[in-house]
Amino acid sequence: MINLELTQKLINDFNNNGFLILDKFLDTEYLDQLRSRFEPLFKGVFETGVEPDEWNWKFEKDPNDVTRQICNAWKADNLIRNFVCHEIVGKFCSQLMSWKGARLIQDNILWKPPGGKTLGYHQDAAYDDWIIPQTMVTCWMSLDNTSKSSGTLEFVKGSHLWELQPPKGEFHSPTDYKEQLNIFAEKNKKKIDIVYVEVPAGGVSFHHGYTWHGSGVNTTQEHRRAIVAHCVPADAKFHPTNEGGTAKIYKKYKQKNSDLLDEKFFPLLWKDKTN
C-alpha cells in the first residue's frame, strides 16, 4: 500500500459524488504476486486450509464467460488478507465516512476474464440489513488496467444521496445489467450520470454503501481482476432480528447473547486513537 494522505478536497469529492477514484494505491511491486493467488483460490487450493464463505465459480466446472467471485478470501490466503485488512484501507474508509474506525464485514476477489459477463447494478448497503447501522463503504483495488471496454466498475454520480432499496433482480450475469437502476431512477425521477473507474493497475476506488454501481461485459482480450474490502463502522453490531441480505451466510458468526461483531470473523482494520 502506498503511503498517501487523504486531503480535505478528496474527502469533499467523495461526499459530493458518492465515490473517489485514485490512480495510485497498491504498491505495484505486489501486483504479480496478488494476481498469482487467483487461480489456486478458484481451484480450491486454500493456503490456510480455511474455505472462503462464498465461492461462486470453480475451475473446469463453471462457464468461462462469467465474472468469478469469492467472498472472504482473506480467511483462505495470507497475502490477500494483508491487503484487504490493511490499516490504510480502514483509515481511508473511516475518514471518507467520518467514522471513528472501520471493520471488515466482507471481502471479494473478482475476476472478469475476456468475454466475462456483467454484474447487475446494486447498492452494497442493501445487503447488510443484518448490521446496525445499515451502512457500508467499499474499497475496490484493481490489479489490472481498467477501461469501459474491459467491463470496469461504474458508478452513478450522486446516487449515495438516494434512498436504499432492498436487493432486487439478478446479481451475476444479468442480460440488462442496468435494469434495476433504470427501474429505480424512473420510479423516483432520478437522473443517471455514469462514471467509469478507468485506472492503471494498482489504482483504487472507494464508494459509499448507498452508491449505485455495477459492471458491463469485458469486451477486451485482457483479464480484469480486483480485490475488494467492504467495511462497516468499528462499533457496528449485529441487528438483533433482521435476517435479510447476506444474513443467511453471516448470521452463523453471531454469538449467543451478544450482538458484537466478533474480531475473529470481522476484523478491526483501523481505529482513531486521537480521542
Ligand SMILES: O=C(O)CCC(=O)C(=O)O
Ligand atoms: O468489480 C465489479 O465488477 C463490481 C464490484 C462491486 O460490486 C463492488 O466492489 O462492490
